[in-house]
Amino acid sequence: MSKENGNKSEDTQWPLWEVFTQPRDGKPHEHAGSLHAPDAEKALENARDVYTRRKEAVNIWVVPSDQIVASKGEDEGPFFDPADDKPYRHPQFYSVPRVSKRRS
């Protein structure tokens, strides 16, 4: 998000909400996008109308955008770069028994 929060500028729009949709039972919710809404109920309804018109979801989460805590740009180095030279963390370095492979 470019702005910290829609409420702070001269922006007269309603607060911003992030929408997460669950494509099928048992699947994790995925970020679908954002929208404006005056409150939680209308955020849910707007999410239904904007993001689930084509059978994309069986469940919706809406979260006020300003309630999301995100890592900052300057966190990138210490947070993520250390993983660059640790390919052994990927599971393909381990041989998986055939039985459990078939099950997955």
Added chain:
Amino acid sequence: MSTATKSKELTKQEALFEYLVRLADDRLILGHRLSEWCGHGPILEEDIALANIALDYIGHAANLYEYAVEVEGEGRHRDDLVYFRNDVEYKNLKITELPRGDFGFTIARQFLFSSYSYYLYQLLSDVKDEQFRGMVEKHFKEVKYHLRHSREWVLRLGDGTEESHKRIQDAFNDIWTYIGELFHQDEVDEFLQDKNLAANTASFKSDWKDLVSDTLEEATLDVPDFDQFMVEGSRQGLHTEHLGHLLAEMQHLRRSYPDGNWQ
């Protein structure tokens, strides 16, 4: 074209055709009115919501017309009913043809019509006609959402700002005279009710009034007088001057180029 005449005995086929066309006309005309918001909604999200609901109505109407011409059995296409009938042949309730007005008016109408449809579809879910019932069950899910959407808006506009409160109160005051017709029934309704093919709207009138009153009160709005003067005659083809203009816009292309297609 119109089959409901008092001078002769109704057949089941004629009555069902007429009943389906009435239901379809309500939804087609309201859907068309609502579609006028496309590109003009107060905010992007609501623009999409209103266009969605408009399309729901057009879809319901399309299904109902399709079944109507099947019941009629004269080989007509549903488009013949939509594009080649004049205003006096349309049987939609006047509440559906009124201009869209401001957002408050649109929401007031959506709430009154959706709450009415909610109870209506509950009863129609039990009609003794498999094809009709199948359609109703499918549409009912959308009707439930229409009610939720409009009811939540009534609460917010009524209990919102001074301006939104005034606008939605004015809207309910202005539209009130058109709600009496929702419960008007004639020989078509009675004939089909005896055969379990139509809903007796009188049976849910008090529930509907309670829902409307409770919602308006919760929204800090005054409930207009249910016993005031109410307009009538829509099911006999009597309309406001607004329907002709709506039909002109909706029909002119098809009437100008009757055999036109998209190729």
